[in-house]
Amino acid sequence: MSEAPARAPHPVRVFLRRIPATLTFVAALLAVGVIWGGLWSPFEDTDLFDAVAYGLPAFAEGRWWTVITGTFFVNQPWVYIFTLASFAGMAYLEFRRGTRVALLYYWIGQLFAVFATALVLWLAALAPWEWAQTQAAALDVGASGGTMACIAAAVGLFASPWRVRAWLLLLALSFLALLFWGHIADVEHLLAVLLIMFVDRSLTIQRSSVREQRFLAFFGMVVIGAIQVIVLLVPTDGMFGPTEPASGGYIDAAVDVVIILLVANGMRRGRRWAWVVSIILASLNVLTGALVLTIISVSSEADLESLIDAETELAMASAVMWLLMLVYILWVRGAFAVRRRTRLGAETPPTVDEVKDIIRADGGGTLSWMTTWDDMSYAHIAGGVVGFQSRRRVAIALGDPLGPEPLRPGVVRGFIDAAERAALVPCFFSAGEATRAAMPDGWRSLVVADDTIVDLPGLEFKGKAWNSVRSSINRAGREEMTFVMSRYTDQPWGVQQQIRAISEMWVGDKGLPEMGFTLGTLTEARDPEVRLALALSPRGDVDGFLSWLPVYGRGGVVRGYTLDLMRRREGGFPPVMEFLIGSSAKHFAEEGAEILSLSGAPLAHEEPADAGLIADLTDRLAATLEPVYGFRSLHRFKQKFNPRYETMYLLYRDEGDLPAIAAGLTKAFLPDATLRQFAGAGMELVRGDHG
The missing domain is CATH 3.40.630.30 (Gcn5-related N-acetyltransferase (GNAT))
Known part of the structure; x- marks a missing residue:
């Protein structure tokens, strides 16, 4: 009698088995919270707080053990929500790289954050800076220095370009928390993140694409605009002092936000005018902050605020943000050279007759002749030609590049670079396996059809x-x-x-x-x-x-x-x-x-076994459109001729491009469809559903 096959363990159970260190830390924090009551009452109000909390006063009095004891306490009950959530980064790191690596990142990050914060605050407190002197005298507890280090290390494991985006988000949140709220814990968080950034070197902005450089500039502008709104609604007390909500004019702030959003959108599209306006805005804000700081040093903050009827803290904090933005957009200035009309490729585009000559001379794929149709544009790059359509700011290359096969990798990369410099989203539609192999590292592929x-x-x-x-x-x-x-x-x-x-x-x-x-x-x-x-x-x-x-x-x-x-x-x-x-x-x-x-029917193809969620979505879409275009029926019909299949791919940079690519492809396939026609097709779909 044969034995029954062993039952596969549940994925959640497998995951929990691989994160013992994270679970141990969480259990220890909860146990300490129950024993000393920190889960339901503020621990920082108890007599024990001074004995276990770390910080410059504790180290000055020789209580070096507090860097360990303080790790397992939380100062306020509501802080447990954020503390426990922050262990998600450690769990991900431990799952991906093992318990030993996770513990190493955690303890190095925690120890560095605590001691480096004490040193930074001690040095800053030597100056007549009220914020630094206040925080230098403060004590703190918590595991957040280590968890922030683990989060930073986990971000470094993300695939490009999400790694750079996540890094920028993490840095922005850490920096803004310090700038506008400025507690001792905020200093620890930023220092822990900076440590991992310099040690891991996984933040490689200098090697990011032109498109990514524009996205980061757009992200920075949006963050600055969001801060303009936040300080109107929420009181802050950061490095430069407190601000009151609605302390400035609503109309001025609204105008600033609108201008920032317009400029941010121009930066996203690589427009030169947006870059120039950003330089002017950043320079004015930096000069304003420098002027405020100079007048305060000569006179006093109270005299200046009474004179200008505004808060100097906000001016100086904004100046710091705009200074960082100014440095960045000057550094990547080459990414903002797009004007209204931009040609792809350095050479003059070929004519349709010249494209036909290239196909005859070097051969082509089963879709190559389609690149000679109307509405196609051409990019003459690196000895080859790419036929494409520009739809909804997306450069959709059709099939494989034309020209000698050995030149394909250079043609592919050249087209991608040219499209990004023109502020277009590049992708290849219905490309073959050879073009997929020529794509840059990190590019994704999605099966869109099978060539029969x-x-x-x-x-x-x-x-x-x-x-x-x-x-x-x-x-x-x-x-x-x-x-x-x-x-x-x-x-x-x-x-x-x-x-x-x-x-x-x-x-x-x-x-x-x-x-x-x-x-x-x-x-x-x-x-x-x-x-x-x-x-x-x-x-x-x-x-x-x-x-x-x-x-x-x-x-x-x-x-x-x-x-x-x-x-x-x-x-x-x-x-x-x-x-x-x-x-x-x-x-x-x-x-x-x-x-x-027999060509490929869109949205109808032989799915690989691991196609996953995207395959499910395309299956549902194909079923919905079947009454109108009959894609699946056509695919089944072609199977009568016993074909072999060659996979056709959509090649794209990352998932963030898919909404734009979907809009571009819809316009490419149905360039002249009207709302009335879409409505009529919708009725056909309903009738097909009930047929």
């Missing part, structure tokens, strides 16, 4: 797998259907009119207009290099037609064809599509072609 390839050499419609195709061709013979391989312009006017009528009827039934980008229309079918497959009834009527795009190999040789248009006449020969595709395959095989691509 039929290999033509030795093709025979024999066996059970080809039964439906073989039956369709045999039935067409019995019903005297005629197969014609031609070109649109070679057909007589009457046939062209029938083709147009069939296409217009198909479009009219959809509610939405014909999709573009990777799906052509009759305009593209008129290209002399596009082949047209016709199914003619015994009476000469067109029952259906296909258009085939050329797939070039090197040296101008057509190695195959890609299926584009598929249209049939209502009430005509039922299996006309199987007949047309099967007959086309036989015809092209006799001409010596190697492959036939």
Whole structure:
């Protein structure tokens, strides 16, 4: 009798087993809170507080043990919420890098934060600075120095670009807490974070992309705008003294915030004017802060506040923030050179005829001929060409780059750099495996379709797998259907009119207009290099037609064809599509072609086993759109021809770009759709749901 397979442990149980140090710290803090009552009453009001709390007074009196004892106490009951939550960083670090590493980061961070804070405050208190003297005389308890160090170390494990973004958020929160609230614990938090930043060196802004440099400038401007609002609503008591809420004018603050947000959006898009305005704003605020500090040193703060009817503390705190912003935007000034019209690439873009010559000379993929369609732009970069559309501030490259294969990595990186410098979000849509391999480190990929390839050499419609195709061709013979391989312009006017009528009827039934980008229309079918497959009834009527795009190999040789248009006449020969595709395959095989691509149906593909959440979302979207466009039905239809599959990817920098890319792709596929058409398609979806 065989044994039952062992039951896999629950993921939560596995996670808890890997964070024993974190759980021990949390348990110790809670136990101390229960024993000494800190969970329900302020511990800092008890007699024991002075004996266990750390700080400059404790060290001056020789109570060095407090750096350990103070770690396990919390000064106020409500602080337990933040203290326990802060151990999430330690848990993540321990889970990823092990217990020993987590304990090392925690204790080094805690000890450094406590002792370095005492030293910094002792030095600062030597000056006539009231804040420093007050905090130098204060005592503190808590584990937050160590947990902040663990959080900083955990941030360093994030993937790019989230690592830099998380670092900037952590630094901003730590710095602003010190600037506007300024307790001894805030000093400890900032010093712990700075220690890990210098030790780990995982914050690499100098190696960030142009796009990321703009994002960080945008983030800094938004933070400054948010602080303008916060100080209007909340009293603060930071390094430069206390401020009262609503101490300034609401109208002035509102105007400042609006200006900051406008400039921030311009910075995000890399506009030169926004950079210039930011320089002016930052310089004025820094000069104002310097002037305030100078007058206070010569006269007094009270005299100045009575003279200007404003709080000097806020002016000096703002000056510090703007000084940091000024240094940063001067450092990355090259990221803000975008003007209204920016061409991608240093060279003059090629014409459509030149792009066709490049495809003929160097070959291309199954989608390459689509880059010669209307609405495409071209970037001539590093010896290659990228065909793309700019939609909703997204540069959507179609398929693989054109040109010699060995140059592809340089072309890919050049296009990405050029797009980012033009303040566009770069991505590659329906790219192949070779382009995916050429992407910079850290780029993501998402399967969007499977290119369905039929290999033509030795093709025979024999066996059970080809039964439906073989039956369709045999039935067409019995019903005297005629197969014609031609070109649109070679057909007589009457046939062209029938083709147009069939296409217009198909479009009219959809509610939405014909999709573009990777799906052509009759305009593209008129290209002399596009082949047209016709199914003619015994009476000469067109029952259906296909258009085939050329797939070039090197040296101008057509190695195959890609299926584009598929249209049939209502009430005509039922299996006309199987007949047309099967007959086309036989015809092209006799001409010596190697492959036939039935192309990929958007949102319909063979999912890998680990596709995950994104696959679930695309499945639901495909099911929703099925009544309108029939993507899944088309995909199932193509399986009749026993193709092999080549994965087609959406290549993008990170998940933060996906909303913009989704908007750009919607505009690329449906550039002319109106709200009324979307509403009509919605009714079709409802009817399809109940059909």
